Amino acid sequence: MQRLQFLYAVTFLAVVGFQSCSKDFLDKKPISESLPTDLNAESLLTGAYNGLYDEYYTSDFMATSDVRSDNCYAGGDNPNIFELDRFTETPVNQLVQRDWGYIYKNIKNVNVILEYVPAMKDSRLTDQRKAEILGEAAFLRAWHYFNLVRSWGSIPIITTAPDNVAGTFAPKKPAEEVYQQIISDLEFALPKVRATVPNKGVISKGAVNALLAKVYAQKPNPDWTKVAQYCDAVTALGYDLLPNYTALFDLSAKNSVEAIWEIQFDGVQHENWITGMMTPWMWGDWKKFYIPTHDLEKAFNDENDVIRKNASIRHANTSWTDDYWTQPVALVNKYPDPSAKSNTHRLRYADILLLKAEALVEGNKVAEGMDIVNNRIRKRVNLPAKTAADQAAARLVIEKERRLELAFEGHRWYDLVRTGRAIAVMNAQKDGNGNSLNYNVTNSKLYFPIPQDEIDRNPNINK
DSSP: OHHHHHHHHHHHHHHHHHHHHSTTGGGOOOHHHHSOTTOOHHHHHHHHHHGGGSHIIIIIHHHTTTTTTTSEEEOTTOHHHHHHHHTOOOTTOHHHHHHHHHHHHHHHHHHHHHHHGGGOOOTTOOHHHHHHHHHHHHHHHHHHHHHHHHHHSSEEOOOSOTTOOTTTTOOEEOHHHHHHHHHHHHHHHTTTSBSSOSSTTSOBHHHHHHHHHHHHHHSSSOOHHHHHHHHHHHHHTTOOOOSOTGGGGSGGGTTOTTEEEEEOOOSSSSOOHHHHHHOSSSSOSOOOSEEEOHHHHHHHHHTTOHHHHHHHEEEEOOSSOOSSOOSSEEEEOSSOOTTSOOOEEEEEHHHHHHHHHHHHHHTTOHHHHHHHIIIIIIHHTTOOOOOOSSHHHHHHHHHHHHHHHSTTSSOHHHHHHHTTOHHHHHHTOBOTTSOBOOOOOOGGGSSOOOOHHHHHHOTTTTO
């Protein structure tokens, strides 16, 4: 039934998109008269959630974050991923083009919900449930725009449904305006979504507060008071760390007390492709697309961080050779389920605790920030306390803790960009033999270029 509803939603949106390009767009019937009788707000929301299983969110999300950073090399045989790894991508890079398309398609689907669900008359739809649907949709739009602005910087903002010609050829807006739109959507969502949800794949108040904390930390002019406020709001909802770090990635720990929002995979309708792209468990012994770096393994070793290293990286002899590793090759170990049922963490409590620690340090409360690092994050993995003589030292401690705690979860590149450390860190990268990787990162390479197909389609994109 869920699949059927999704097909209805896709069909509806395709029809609406076609109509918007037709000559008689001003003579269309009201959208409520165009809906199939069994297509309702719930099925539209199902379609919006299904967008989280496209290629961007199930595979490319890693290429644009951990592979882009010092956590992963590009493996496999895809030249487009090699370009992202080496900072040589152009507007015709296929991943840059398709990911832009995927995310804006998801935004289009959400815009339909936000524009037309308020006026829907359906006896099955209570006012409370309607509000929840709108809140979840607003969060999803904020999430999609958050990923666009983090990867591309200045981008178009489209908040109208596909049959509304306004915004079809929208110009780029500066990042500050995009973040304001994101915050507006999240503030709209917060009072509407549920505090308790059936599983952690559904948007909750915890997810909204957590994303607000991340947004206020990532925006060009961070607001650390707001970061701390929303981190505290997450804590107040009862989230906590699991006692066992390794258990976080077991099937038995799906939707745990540490999970704030995680994408649900069942291995049948929705498979976790990242399992196959990175790990040795799925799709046979073929060359993996995302390979841990020597630098990341060294960072684990320097801390004697055995627990998190073993949960994140394993070495195995393979039938294929790698450009960076001799046998045994380093492989990602964080999604150890060959049936592709492992959920993917998008927001989890350790991330929020470390953001709270960072907010305290930025507020010159270094001791309090280090207390979170030492007695919450490091203590769980049996590591001794770190010391920091001043704010600058504490910043580097937290940066490293975030890297080791959240490796292969899609955070590292964005952390480096927001802290202003991306250029220095990436240009210092060396291979396993100590040779420079010559990334030659500059400010102009911190964000992807606007895709060529968008430039060709949209005459206003650069106005």
